[in-house]
Amino acid sequence: xxxxxxxxxxxxxxxxxxxxxxxxxxxxxxxxxxxxxxxxxxxxxxxxxxxxxxxxxxxxxxxxxxxxxxxxxxxxxxxxxxxxxxxxxxxxxxxxxxxxxxxxxxxxxxxxxxxxxxxxxxxxxxxxxxxxxxxxxxxxxxxxxxxxxxxxxxxxxxxxxxxxxxxxxxxxxxxxxxxxxxxxxxxxxxxxxxxxxxxxxxxxxxxxxxxxxxxxxxxxxxxxxxxxxxxxxxxxxxxxxxxxxxxxxxxxxxxxxxxxxxxxxxxxxxxxxxxxxxxxxxxxxxxxxxxxxxxxxxxxxxxxxxxxxxxxxxxxxxxxxxxxxxxxxxxxxxxxxxxxxxxxxxxxxxxxxxxxxxxxxxxxxxxxxxxxxxxxxxxxxxxxxxxxxxxxxxxxxxxxxxxxxxxxxxxxxxxxxxxxxxxxxxxxxxxxxxxxxxxxxxxxxxxxxxxxxxxxxxxxxxxxxxxxxxxxxxxxxxxxxxxxxxxxxxxxxxxxxxxxxxxxxxxxxxxxxxxxxxxxxxxxxxxxxxxxxxxxxxxxxxxxxxxxxxxxxxxxxxxxxxxxxxxxxxxxxxxxxxxxxxxxxxxxx
Numbered sequence: 308x309x310x311x312x313x314x315x316x317x318x319x320x321x322x323x324x325x326x327x328x329x330x331x332x333x334x335x336x337x338x339x340x341x342x343x344x345x346x347x348x349x350x351x352x353x354x355x356x357x358x359x360x361x362x363x364x365x366x367x368x369x370x371x372x373x374x375x376x377x378x379x380x381x382x383x384x385x386x387x388x389x390x391x392x393x394x395x396x397x398x399x400x401x402x403x404x405x406x407x408x409x410x411x412x413x414x415x416x417x418x419x420x421x422x423x424x425x426x427x428x429x430x431x432x433x434x435x436x437x438x439x440x441x442x443x444x445x446x447x448x449x450x451x452x453x454x455x456x457x458x459x460x461x462x463x464x465x466x467x468x469x470x471x472x473x474x475x476x477x478x479x480x481x482x483x484x485x486x487x488x489x490x491x492x493x494x495x496x497x498x499x500x501x502x503x504x505x506x507x508x509x510x511x512x513x514x515x516x517x518x519x520x521x522x523x524x525x526x527x528x529x530x531x532x533x534x535x536x537x538x539x540x541x542x543x544x545x546x547x548x549x550x551x552x553x554x555x556x557x558x559x560x561x562x563x564x565x566x567x568x569x570x571x572x573x574x575x576x577x578x579x580x581x582x583x584x585x586x587x588x589x590x591x592x593x594x595x596x597x598x599x600x601x602x603x604x605x606x607x608x609x610x611x612x613x614x615x616x617x618x619x620x621x622x623x624x625x626x627x628x629x630x631x632x633x634x635x636x637x638x639x640x641x642x643x644x645x646x647x648x649x650x651x652x653x654x655x656x657x658x659x660x661x662x663x664x665x666x667x668x669x670x671x672x673x674x675x676x677x678x679x680x681x682x683x684x685x686x687x688x689x690x691x692x693x694x695x696x697x698x699x700x701x702x703x704x705x706x707x708x709x710x711x712x713x714x715x716x717x718x719x720x721x722x723x724x725x726x727x728x729x730x731x732x733x734x735x736x737x738x739x740x741x742x743x744x745x746x747x748x749x750x751x752x753x754x755x756x757x758x759x760x761x762x763x764x765x766x767x768x769x770x771x772x773x774x775x776x777x778x779x780x781x782x783x784x785x786x787x788x789x790x791x792x793x794x795x796x797x798x799x800x801x802x803x804x805x806x807x808x809x810x811x812x813x814x815x816x817x818x819x820x821x822x823x824x825x826x827x828x829x830x831x832x833x834x835x836x837x838x839x840x841x842x843x844x845x846x847x848x849x850x851x852x853x854x855x856x857x858x859x860x861x862x863x864x865x866x867x868x869x870x871x872x873x874x875x876x877x878x879x880x881x882x883x884x885x886x887x888x889x890x891x892x893x894x895x896x
Contacts, residue, residue, distance in 0.1 A: 318344040319732050321489050321505035323476045323532060325351035328696030329511030330459035331721025332715035335465035339729050340438045343833040346471045346492050348527060351460050355525045356514050359452025360564035362444035364711035365402035369423040370442040375399040377434055378443060382712060385431045385595045386705020386846035391880035394673040394701040398719045405718045406445050413458040416447050427569040431595035431709040434769055444711040449566050451716060468875055476531060477819050478749035479539045482739045487692040491749035498816045500753055506735050507691045507728045514665030514697035515831045522662035523562040524556055532698040536669045536826035540678060542867035544700040547849045550708055551782050553599035555661025557619035559646055563639055563658055565710040568592045570635050572624035572753035576611040587896035594896035597707045597848045600660040605783045614657060617675045621655035660782055662709055668700040675724025684878045695720040706847020756819045762807030762884035765822050772799050772832055782838050785852045789840040796832045803829055834868040841874045859891050
């Protein structure tokens, strides 16, 4: 197909991804009378936000005293001082307004007896800058993401947002000046391409958890938006920081929310010992996620694991009683009973760390604009391009995200991007002229997966990539495993050239989609192992056995990985908006 014959649609804004970040922006834009298109490769309420269980952080102080300064301190400390403090301040200050706004949009938060929103304790939270445990996480039982996503979707339907459900975004298109002006997308059912032209484009495509074999993520989380940005010449930031959630169902990966430990559940090894007391004497089971994940991995490695293969630990919650479990953790109980036949009212759940959250992504500022570095710490926004949520790196999570901050991140920066896009549209009232060459490039990717024949299989290559990432770039890393990981992923990327789809007449279009996803995963796998090999320190989720200490002198900087394989750096923004900087110090829980 030539660019000339392509079906074209025009909108003010194209939002790619219909999770919480994309829908929060789309809702705001549609309510401001912008003409908004949302492209989603699954039906919107199946986006991965629906799987978020534990809650959303905000210093409401409904249960114990709290304020946003303490929340900010915990987030900076949780990030292992790699988070940008201006963005973190902005997020923590906005948090309580957004909880109230979501409630008005219809989110059924759980209640206290006095009618206020219930808040549970979560990992890495404190009162008074590292003091007693805080209770900051606003929850709708253990299905918070589900409640938020459904409410936002219904508000978008009401505001007449235009949805392209089950469409897959192939590539961004631009003009000769580098303005991003929409994307070429593919209707999954028919295989027909469509060009959506837009004055502004927002990427909200989520993370890349499918890089790892055992993960908590939906099959759709293949980093499509991050890879599209990389192909458009934008470096990706901090890809070495991948969060392993401490409590996935052992051997399966499904998430057991931190809310279980927030309600009073705790971890034990084969001797029945509450081992977190040794690793985090103060916070115990509610230390931050990287700390708990490493503790579990060490217990198993040193022979104190449970089960016939001694390959996991146990999460005990029987002592909470049937009433609390049924009221506060109904989804967790359902999941444990469905997937492993364990009723947590009566016996503990076997758990082990599982790949969970992409802290890195497309570099943005706190307005949601995608930015590229100019050198000397300066950067400039790419006109018309925005990114929010897990595919973006603002960076409010730094080297390790605190539980309860991801649902906050998507709505805060979804709103910030919405605000900025409304301003941009007021100044740019007309569509710019597209560069037809950029459309041809996207169509060439499409043509690549129209040939069939004999060759490597997409499925086998994807499984190999996931296995390599898990083995060589997991919870613990060394120079040796990372050098090996880079070589192995590069070899897999070479083999990608030989992949062929089977005879097209016998294949659904989903086979083509899986091939596109594999290309995206492969690019981001390379970004992750190469950035991890380059960072010679341990910080947050990036744990180098050969460099066990954090090195603020040399490594207090964000990594930037370019499509040609080089890794560069830019400084961390340590200056908040209105308060004093939180200087780096040893991180103990």
